[in-house]
Amino acid sequence: MGRAFEYRKAAKMKRWAGMAKAFTKVGREINIAIKEGGPDPDYNPRLRLAMNNAKAVNMPKANIDAAIKRATDKDTSAYEEVTFEGYGPHGIAVFVEATSDNNNRTVASIRHAFNKYGGSLGTNGSVDYMFVRKGQFIVKEENFDGDLEELELELIDFGLDSIEKEEDEINFYTAFEDFATLRDELEKRKIEVAKAELIRIPTHTKKLTDSEVDDVLVLIEKLEEDDDVANVFHTMDDSE
Structure with a gap:
């Protein structure tokens, strides 16, 4: 008990x-x-x-x-959006997005995490080219009752790249520069967006062994624990 x-x-x-x-x-x-x-x-x-x-x-x-x-x-x-780039264990590229009201504190914290958990903090541009920035809009399937195929064709003119269904969610993806255009069109059509964000998708990924994956996950978890960190993206292949 x-x-x-x-x-x-x-x-x-x-x-x-x-x-x-x-x-x-x-x-x-x-x-x-x-x-x-x-x-x-x-x-x-x-x-x-x-x-x-x-x-x-x-x-x-x-x-x-x-x-x-x-x-x-x-x-x-007081708050500014800042980014950090570097490598984690086993050559995995890591891109960190943060919001900070004290850049010196944030830099020190991010560098400490990289150094302590098998990575190295790089310079701006060192891994950015390995990611494509996309917009993602998540719609709960229960809140959508239209024809998805027809909608996909209609939204292409407003920057839609693709639509993917995942469990009980529908994900709408767009290029970074078309984020606002698709956002406005979804609002206009009164499609209820549960969550919208800008994400970075790796252009290539690297497959690791289970123990190597654990090494990288420790670094990612430590970075995500930092209150200043908003998002952490990486090039590790996390498919089954």
Whole structure:
């Protein structure tokens, strides 16, 4: 009984930690969006997306409103989007996206993680060319009742690259430069987007042994634990 209780307690703490991390991430998305386009979501598409992403991770409305108020009341120039590039164990390229209000702290933390867990922090451009930047819009299948094939043909004119179904979700992909165009068209068609983000897809991947995969995952997990880190992309082949 005691061991089971401790397991449930540890699992609950892990869930809370994950939720806190997600809330921090979307809170900073809101901050950056307001810095870019102001606090009115009716006139700021990026803020609307940030608010949607907040709802997707079950952030309460009161927390969303508080994040908007904080970003509006203070100097929103505090947070900046920064990126880091390097290599993890076994030659795996790693690209890190972060939002920081103290660049020196963030650089030191990211460099420490790379050095401690078998990687090396590189310079800007050292691995960027290994990734293609795409926009991704996730729609819950239960919230879509139209003809997907017909919609795919219609959305090509608005920058759609492809549509992929995965379990109970429909993923819409677009080129980075067409992100805003497809976003606006999905809004116009009243297609409910559960989450929207810019991602980096590797142009090639590297297959590793199980033990090598574990080495890389340790670095990725340590990077993702950093409050400043928003996303970590890599070239490891993680298919089954």
